[in-house]
Amino acid sequence: MRPVHKAAVAAVGLLATLYALTAQGAQITPTADHPAALDRYYDQHPAWHRCGSSGQYPASFQCATVTVPLDYAHPRGRTSTLAISRLRTSVPGKRHGVLLSNPGGPGDLALGDPITMKDALAKSVRDRYDLVGFDPRGLGASSPLRCGLTQDEASPDLHPYRAATFAKDTARARDTAARCIARERARLPYITTRDTARDMDVIRAVLGQKKISYLGWSYGTYLGAVYTQLFPGHSDRIVLDSAVDPNRFGRHTNLAMATGAEPAFREWSRLIARRDHTYRLGDTPAKVRAAFWQQVARADRAPIRYRGSDEAHQGAAVTGDDIRDWLRADFFNAPYQAARELADLRTSPTTRPDPASTGGTADPVDDNAVALNLAIMCGDNSASWPRDPARYRLDAVRDKARNPIYGDFTANITPCAFWPKGSEPATRVDNTVGALVVQNQWDSQTPLSEGLAMHHALHGSRLVQVHGGRGHVVYGMPGAPACVTRTVNAYLTTGRLPVHDVSCRS
Template identity: 70%
Template sequence: MPRTTRVVALAAAGLLAALSLAEAQGATTDRPPAADHTSRLARYYAQHPAWHRCDTPGAPASYQCATVTVPVDYARPDGQTLRLRISRLRTSRPGERHGVLLSNPGGPGNRGLGNPLSLKDALAKSVLQRYDLIGFDPRGLGASSPLRCGLTQDQADDTEPYRPYRAATFAKDTADARDIAAKCTTRNGSRLLPYINTRNTARDMDVIRGVLGEKKLSYLGWSYGSYLGAVYTQLFPRHSDRIVLDSAPDPNRFGRGTVLDMAAGAEPAFEDFSRLIARRDGTYHLGDTPAKVRAAFWQLIARADSTPLLYQGDDPEHQGEALTGTDIRSWLRPYFAAAPYQAAHEITALRTSRPTNRATRPSTGPADATTDNSVGLNWAITCADNTRSWPRDPARYQRDARNESARQPLYGDFAANITPCAFWPRGSEPATHVDNTVGALVVQNQWDPQTPLPGGRALHRALHGSRLVYVRGGRGHAVYGFPGAPTCVTRTVDAYLTGGRLPAADVTCAS
């Protein structure tokens, strides 16, 4: 999922290759869990990591790190390898220990090595006593054999990776998308890039499980991390223990479908926003009916697209910027769902902003290494996990962007416009189809701006053994373990993680 501004990624090689990959990770065998990988992978599962104190300022001595080796290509485990960085915080109650709890914070492109430290402060003691907390940077990211693309600052804009469609700029957008794909391909090529995908990250997770000496893996993932967890359950159902998937995309639409779903979710959120703000016309003065509120917003957009507005509001990220209508749509889209009153406050302030001739120049200097890695990894997974979801013909994006802009004016042109995925090398495997009976908890806010509610419901349907914890009226992206999480959600997830029993039926919580 794209990482919005602070509210808050190569066709099948044929039947024989697909069969060899299934055999390589043991998905179709009947061997017992302790030995359901092929002998060619045994050396990876048999590693004994050398734990040592992590080089993290201020971290307790009990926070330990180690390195695990995995194959670049699981179909050819005797070939090149990658080094994954993993971390752990062991339970203070060994006698009450159930196992390990591995986690992923999402992205793709968000590092997870420090997750144990975050979870130590966020989770209940009853949960912490049951698990060793395990973190890791996924392959290609952070401390785990990071890929590099050499992007410019403008190309590595991680606040809004999707560009709005404009006929006048489409040729430039196409050239820029092609350049990003070419840079990532040139620097990483066939040696690494085709093997940076969610399936291989899930396989890496199972190697981590084996290295830790565990028969099963419990898992906690948010956003893209929930998709990663779902793929793990598909590939390793017998090793899936207590699985919590929070704020999920539709697992069987990952790729372009995920981005288009964000645009589809923005429209009902905007409608809900307009109803809420119409009731507070005395505060925001945007109109006393939903229609008037919407009209006030679109009048602002038209004005800013005609002449940019100088922002002098409360958000330090945009202070002093010249904002076009397109900038405002991109910025406020997640706020309509997650923080509608903040959105109304910003619209009210912008309506009194003065026009400016100040131009925003593209940042052509090189991006810093961390951002280059994160954004490149995001594109690598978004593009390669489901290559067939991305058209190869630029003209198709033009047609789609025009149509989606008409149907979904808030964000449709962003979601449907051309991206580097149009020029990305074909992935090494087909998309993963998630459809299994593994038990899991799926947690979902009603008004999630990044992974809208239909995605969470779709994941719940794909995991036939799951239960849905639905937060009616819930706003924002990510729920469990975050400030403001409803007690109902925390209580339900804590009970599952500590006791291992799913609720008898789906759970609806009030926000």
């Protein structure tokens, strides 16, 4: 695939050259706000209208669409539509600007974020910002990407490595990638975090703002970091909650979940051992862990028919792989619920799999979120994904031994092994933009090591670490430590970062 930036130099001259350098991480100059060829996008005046039907949302919640180039290096070519929203909550005399947000994924809808955030943010913050949401390019109401996948192909879950099924897993991954390429070949190279960040800068301009403030969670932290790299002069107050390592995004993002699961599992076992009188899983951490692995081994021999307190899994035939995948998330987001579910499994009967069950169907499904997730995860840093299936086999065996909870899930083959190379190199995040990085100690989705890497990549940032904090996502969640809420609110309200990193207690 030819380099898009080389084409841009010939197409739009010097200003496009400046823009191309910006895309590679160079800081934009004060006199080069954007290439002149992008004027028609930056100078748009969106037609705002009430979101939803009358009475569904308050009249102050407005929606609009803006047009962006599919390929920023060829702005006179094909375009894409972005759905944006705003909720004017700022108070005259206190207003600072706009606050954009992204909840993560990649693949989580964000057009409705202003309504959700209005209830989660303190009045002192709402008074200073109009809240702005948008579905990223390729998602939801923003020219959605679709691959035409079946229900089985569109399963978003990672699959554990098994020698007996690896050939089938490989064929499934290859077919999924081929289906997406056949249907969306022209757009896939431009469904990237970098292009979404460029879209954010267009949104900034059409809203009449010199800078934007931003609140991102999980994958949204990577999007925010990429924006600071491409547009440091337009980055205002940036909060990145439950961060990923911005310079190892791609396969490493998956692998980090396995390395984060092990210490969090040990911490969970210590927590539950202190409550043996309630859950009867063991009065020492070692006994609790043994109880977990006993049920995994039992379900590996024959599925367990779950009977217990979790209605979502009531009656399900649960395998050992299911237990590791299902309870892994609950260990950290809902530790006592996980203990109850494990106790329920101990008293649930074994069963036999239904021979008539195929585990999926060939019927097409709405695969927009899955297609978008694949485009971002596979395309943003395509060099991070090995092309030889044998590499995944070796890595999965090794990682299962190192990280028994989830290593064979995250190291197994995915469609990314067969994905086309991205249109650009991965963004290198290395700047001095001020930001606040918020991180729980026992987050298994984005482990503490990931948050530390984000903090180090953004040299002007401060870290807010929650010692003893469990679960994924902190700020704005029920039960968030007052220390976190107070620190983030103060930054968003005043723009002043803490003098030093902040240590909070769960």
